[in-house]
Structures are given as structure tokens and as C-alpha cells.
Amino acid sequence: MNQTIELSGFYQQIQQNGKLLTQAQAERWNYAVLSTLGINLDRKTKKRLAKGLPAELGATLNRVFWLAHFNNSGQSVEEFLNQVARRSGNTNVNFARYPTAAVFHAVKELIDSELITLVGNALSPDVSKFWLQA
Numbered sequence: 753m754n755q756t757i758e759l760s761g762f763y764q765q766i767q768q769n770g771k772l773l774t775q776a777q778a779e780r781w782n783y784a785v786l787s788t789l790g791i792n793l794d795r796k797t798k799k800r801l802a803k804g805l806p807a808e809l810g811a812t813l814n815r816v817f818w819l820a821h822f823n824n825s826g827q828s829v830e831e832f833l834n835q836v837a838r839r840s841g842n843t844n845v846n847f848a849r850y851p852t853a854a855v856f857h858a859v860k861e862l863i864d865s866e867l868i869t870l871v872g873n874a875l876s877p878d879v880s881k882f883w884l885q886a
Contacts, residue, residue, distance in 0.1 A: 770851030781851035784840035787816040797874040827876040856886030
């Protein structure tokens with residue numbers, strides 16, 4: 753029961769900070785951001801982040817994978833936001849900044865500073881900067 757209450761507050765935070773109208777939208781954007789983040793992290797970092805999150809969020813992070821995926825070390829924030837926007841069912845990359853930053857911020861509140869740094873180091877420099885500033 754505590755996890756449900758915790759995640760309700762988690763989604764409310766994303767809804768408010770992400771400029772979203774409903775909790776369902778917050779949940780959809782959370783799924784899109786975590787799935788895209790999971791694709792862009794190496795296996796070891798993704799596994800540690802999944803263990804540091806509540807089970808439902810960790811499962812979302814691990815749900816999507818690429819059979820032959822190579823980390824894009826030069827990925828721009830715009831490319832990352834475009835992937836998130838498409839996964840959420842939205843095409844506005846400019847708007848995607850708000851819910852993506854909101855999800856990053858909410859996730860960072862659930863994990864320790866060492867894991868925050870580890871995730872930042874695993875991302876491309878441009879996306880890492882966005883992750884750390886969120």
C-alpha cells in the first residue's frame with residue numbers, strides 16, 4: 753500500500769512540474785521517459801537504477817530493450833526528447849522538455865547521489881547535462 757501512495761505522489765509531481773493535465777498523462781510520459789532512458793543506458797547502470805527505484809518503475813525501465821543496441825555517445829538532448837515524445841504519443845519535442853525534466857527530477861528524488869552521478873556518466877554529455885540539471 754505504501755508503494756501505491758508513494759507512486760501517486762510521484763505521478764502528481766510529474767503532472768505538476770511537467771505541465772500535464774491528468775495523472776494518466778503523467779503515467780504515459782513517465783513510461784516514455786523511463787523506456788527511452790533504459791535504451792540509452794548500459795546494462796549495468798540500467799540494472800542498478802532499476803534496483804534503486806520502486807518495483808513498478810524499475811520494471812518500466814527494464815521493459816524495453818534493443819537486441820543489438822550501441823550506445824549513442826553523441827546523442828543530443830533534442831534527439832533524446834524526440835524519442836521520448838514519439839514513445840509518449842506526442843510529436844512536440846519542445847513540449848517534451850517539461851515532462852521529461854519532471855520525470856528526471858522525480859526519479860532523482862528516489863535515488864541516492866551516487867546513482868544520480870552513475871546515470872549521468874552513462875549518458876551522452878548533452879543528455880547527461882539535461883539529466884543533472886533536471
